[in-house]
Amino acid sequence: MTRKPIIAANWKMHHDHFTAIQFAQKFSYLLDKEDYERVDIAICPPFTDLRSMQTTLEADRIPVALGAQNCYWEKQGAFTGEISPTMLVKLKVSYVIVGHSERREIFGETDEMVNRKVRSVLEHQMTPIVCVGETLEEREAGATQGKVLGQVAEAFAGVKSAAVAPCVVAYEPIWAIGTGRNATPEDAQETIALIRGAVAEAAGAEAAEAVRIQYGGSVKPGNIAELMAQPDIDGALVGGASLDPEDFARVVRFGA
Ligand code: 13P
Numbered sequence: 001m002t003r004k005p006i007i008a009a010n011w012k013m014h015h016d017h018f019t020a021i022q023f024a025q026k027f028s029y030l031l032d033k034e035d036y037e038r039v040d041i042a043i044c045p046p047f048t049d050l051r052s053m054q055t056t057l058e059a060d061r062i063p064v065a066l067g068a069q070n071c072y073w074e075k076q077g078a079f080t081g082e083i084s085p086t087m088l089v090k091l092k093v094s095y096v097i098v099g100h101s102e103r104r105e106i107f108g109e110t111d112e113m114v115n116r117k118v119r120s121v122l123e124h125q126m127t128p129i130v131c132v133g134e135t136l137e138e139r140e141a142g143a144t145q146g147k148v149l150g151q152v153a154e155a156f157a158g159v160k161s162a163a164v165a166p167c168v169v170a171y172e173p174i175w176a177i178g179t180g181r182n183a184t185p186e187d188a189q190e191t192i193a194l195i196r197g198a199v200a201e202a203a204g205a206e207a208a209e210a211v212r213i214q215y216g217g218s219v220k221p222g223n224i225a226e227l228m229a230q231p232d233i234d235g236a237l238v239g240g241a242s243l244d245p246e247d248f249a250r251v252v253r254f255g256a
Pocket of ligand 1: 010100172176177178179180216217218219237238239240241
């Protein structure tokens with residue numbers, strides 16, 4: 001099976017709704033039809049940019065999918081400060097990043113919360129981008145495999161195989177995020193192949209073959225090609241290098 005690559009921008013807490021529109025317009029001029037056909041592209045801006053991004057992408061017919069960086073699992077209610085999946089669906093959001101290490105580490109998200117979010121996102125016909133990854137300490141202690149495979153199993157607990165297949169997983173070693181120190185393509189491949197194995201255990205071989213697994217952590221125009229050359233790496237979740245339209249366009253073109 002050939003899996004279509006997916007390159008996603010995680011803007012984190014960068015770009016307001018004005019600069020987001022400027023980005024979308026500039027970015028769209030940098031790519032052509034073949035780029036859009038070859039790669040699925042998603043941009044995950046802050047919540048406050050979603051509406052202006054949606055109208056810009058629609059009005060200018062830019063074939064880039066919209067993603068959110070988080071959401072709550074309930075549809076509505078007394079949950080001050082949270083955003084519901086139904087609100088995201090109304091804004092034509094297709095992807096939701098779930099369990100990013102910054103949410104886990106800074107905001108205390110647990111595997112159980114990640115699982116609830118994954119199930120809620122799927123129930124609302126959106127695609128979760130499920131983030132997993134180990135800290136430097138865990139890596140040095142030889143605990144990478146246990147940590148990452150545990151996160152995958154918990155994230156998909158209770159999810160039907162057919163629902164797992166279209167999901168995206170992002171392997172983001174925490175020590176590589178925002179540090180300029182990316183995992184070697186071989187190391188990333190090794191862990192991502194193990195993740196595919198964990199998906200097979202959780203949801204069967206067919207789902208594991210279909211699921212797209214991204215690498216994230218200091219992805220740049222200069223290192224994307226060697227990462228994408230690995231058999232199990234199906235794309236990238238890009239932080240810093242996704243903030244500038246030219247850099248991100250080059251990542252989408254695998255460095256060209
Ligand atoms: P950087 O690309 O800035 O290292 O961030 C990676 C990341 O956390 C994407 O979700």
